[in-house]
Amino acid sequence: MNNLCRSVSKLPAHPAFRIATGKRLFATQTVRRQSTSTESKEKIVIPARIERGPTDILNALSSTVGYDPTAPHYKYHDDPYLMPMSNVGKKTFAMAQEAGRKAARWIRQENAKLFRHQEADPPIPAFAPTMVYTEESQVEETDLRRLIENVEVQDAILVYNLLKKNNIEVGQELKQSLLELVCFFNHEESLEEEYIEERWFRQGVTEKGRQRKTWKDFELAEQLFHEVQEKRPEHYCVLIRGMAKYYQVEKAWALYQETIEKQVLLDTTTFNSLLQIASFLKESYD
The missing domain is CATH 1.25.40 (Serine Threonine Protein Phosphatase 5, Tetratricopeptide repeat)
Known part of the structure; x- marks a missing residue:
């Protein structure tokens, strides 16, 4: 009310105008108080949690951006001076980029003692050097099962021969899994899925050449x-x-x-x- 009186006292001297304005201010104050009391009595209802995937937000953002057919592929530099223009240049660029990744992984594998730090928590096995098996390694049946699950063909063959040499019995189901592995990959290491360009290049060479x-x-x-x-x-x-x-x-x-x-x-x-x-x-x- 004090604020209302101060507001009315500052109004012009015309009596009718001061009375009408005072009524409006009083009505406004009353409505605000009623709305405040009503809001305080409303019950807050928390909606049910909606399960969302790890990429739902990214998909929602990408849906707001249209596709530009004239833009370069994401694997090339978005720069007119660095982006290859010919098909041969594009293939060379992509294969060179993939060869750099393979060289980095080879250096990490050959110098495993220098890369013992684990920044990821929990640790990511794919970022760590793989286990090296030799003819003197002490192996068990669980090692063979793990190698088969990780599709490490050459190491699986070596470990199986070591188990057989040490007279360690291998279960029939595990032998069947090993048979499926070596038959599918023909006793050779499989090309990892992340090497898309090399996989595509090999497939193209195989299709063009005579099957033998x-x-x-x-x-x-x-x-x-x-x-x-x-x-x-x-x-x-x-x-x-x-x-x-x-x-x-x-x-x-x-x-x-x-x-x-x-x-x-x-x-x-x-x-x-x-x-x-x-x-x-x-x-x-x-």
Whole structure:
């Protein structure tokens, strides 16, 4: 009320004007007090939590920005003086950038003693140097299982041979997993998924070149297969698919004939792999 009186006292001297203005100010003060008391009595309701993924905010932001078809690819420098213009230059730039990453990883692996610091918490295994196995390493069955899960083909083969040398029994399921690994990658290290450019370049070279037999005969895959006393359908399926993938046509077809004689049931994927090499049966792939 004191504020109201001060406001009215400062108004012009006309009586009618002062009365009308005072009424408006009084009504305004009353409405404010009523709204304040009403807001204090309202109950605050917290809405239910909405589950969101780690990239939902980024997707929402990206949806507000349109795609520019004239912009360079994100792997190139967004600079007209540094961005390659020809297809050969683009491929060279991308492969050189990927080769630099591979060189950095090689230096880290070869000098593992110098890179023992772990800044990530919790630690990220992919950023740490990998375990080095030698002929003198003391290994267990769990080491072989971990290598198979991490798709480390050469180390898995070495550890399996060490287990066999030390007379350590390996379970049948683990042998089956190892057989699937070596058949799929043909006893060679797989190219990591992050090397997209090299993977694309290899695929292009393979498609352009003539398909030929690259299956490694008499290696661990065939040894594991022959070591199994009671062969199940999955053993035949894995080996036939591996041989068909790397164009060992004669042996794959011979195994298929063996399954017919022994009445072994094969899955659809195995039959599809045989159909892909059916046209090469009469040719020599040596």
